[in-house]
Amino acid sequence: MIRALVYLVIILLGLCVSPFLVGNKGYLYLAIGEYQIETSIFFAVIGLIIFYSLLQLVEFVMVWLFNLVLNSRYLPERWRRNAARKHTLLGALALAEENWPAAEKAMAKGAEKGEIPALNLLAAARAAHHQNNFQSRDEYLAKAELEPQAVKAVSTTRTRYLLQQGELAAAREELDKLNPTSKSKFPVLKLAIELYQAQQDWQALKLLLPIINKKHVLADEQFQALSLTTNTALLNQAGLANEQELEKCWHWLTRAERKQPEYIALYAIGLNRFERGDEAKKLLLKQVKAAPSAPILQALAEVISPADVEVKKQLLALETQYQDNLDYQVCLAKLYQKNHDFHQAKIWWQKACYLKDDRDNLHALADAQEHLGELNRALQTRRNAAKLI
Structure with a gap:
């Protein structure tokens, strides 16, 4: 803005002075060595302006050439980055189409000079996993793990792939590194739920249930089903182990859970197995008189022996x-x-x-x-x- 005002002032001054210069041309004499120049002041001023313009043009050309030479050193690097962006785009499109071979190839190339190499490597690992190319997948994940911020993401991804592959022991080893707790993210907790069920590690799943409920990782119906499966499995295991384990498992249940007929039935069957049949029958009959349910009646049919005439009379x-x-x-x-x-x-x-x-x-x-x-x-x-x- 200031430069424009300066140019405007110069032009206005020129308009004001030009009539005087035209009427009074003046005289200018220059002697440089053997060369002599005689001209009017008007033409001398015009010459100076032309000389200054040419000088500015030469300066601009020299600066432009200098910048071109300076930047030419980085042209190959820039070309590589542009190529990496192109490969990443092609890889993303191939992933969307589930064209796994093309996606793996493009993402691997894009990772070399990409802006976020870990992202390309994780995508390439996913494509390799879908092709059952586990060796390449593990190599991509190992390279992505070199990025400090991607360590947990890589570990979570590796756990999921190992679980899908059926390598439960290796998946559990990787999951233990993540240490699922109340501070863990939802993907880690969901992986823990799936892996513990696959390994039938009901003890670990039981410890995780309060966290799952508190953080609402699952819908209410899903959580209730998971709790039922976990507690049922624990009671069955305890009922086959010993009386101490059965009592421990029973008191591990919450007060509300100890009123559920499914758990009462399993507990009664366990008591009967450990020669506490009278206690089991009394518990089941109490439930039958209050609110009969299929688990209670099924357990009662299993617990009652032919000699239990009195119990049969109460049922009749x-x-x-x-x-x-x-x-x-x-x-x-x-x-x-x-x-x-x-x-x-x-x-x-x-x-x-x-x-x-x-x-x-x-x-x-x-x-x-x-x-x-x-x-x-x-x-x-x-x-x-x-x-x-």
Whole structure:
């Protein structure tokens, strides 16, 4: 802006002085060695202006040439960077198309002079993994791991790939480096859930459940299903181990969980296995009288022995109350079948089948009919069961 004002002032001065110069040309004499120059002041000023303009032009050309020579040293590096950007773009497009060979090749080339080499290497590792080229994949990941900020991302990626590959031990070793805690990110926690389930490490998964619930890693339904699977597996393992492990596992459950019928049934079966049958039957009968459920009634049918006449009487006393309860009918049918009272077993299996046609119940009814010599009826019952397939 200032330069423009200066030029404007010079032009205005020139307009003001030009009439005077035209009318009074003046005289200028220059002697340089053997050369002599005689001219008017007007032409001398014009010559000076032209000389200054040429001098400025020469200066501009020299500066431009100098910059060109200076920058030419870095041209190959610039070309490589442009080529890396081009390869990265082609690799990203190939990844979108799931063209894994092309994606791996382009991303690997783009990593050489790319702006974010770790990103290219991780993409190349993904493409190699999808081609089952595990050696190249591991090489790409090892190079990407050299970037300090990418260490955790590489470790998470390696864990996921090893898990998908079926290398559970190696995946667990890599996951232990990440140390899943409440401070871990969602991808790490989800990997831990998947890997612990694959390894059936229910103890580790049980310790992780509070963190998963607190951080809402899973939806409520998914979390409830995972909790049920984990606690059920732990109770089954404890029930096969010893009484101390069973009690430890039972008290590891929360107060609300100790009221769930699935866990009560497994705990009662474990108690019965360790010669605490009376305690188990009392616990199950209490649940039956309060709110009968399939797990409780199934466990009761397994726990009660033929000698438990009193318990059976208590169950039969609830017939009027639970006459429309399918699980109640099945429980009594199994009890009579266990006592080899096939006549009563047939009656209760018929009641169960009347409430709902089920293949297993129909086959159990057919077994009772065969024991009673009703072969034709048993054959017809099995045909009816076959129609349910």
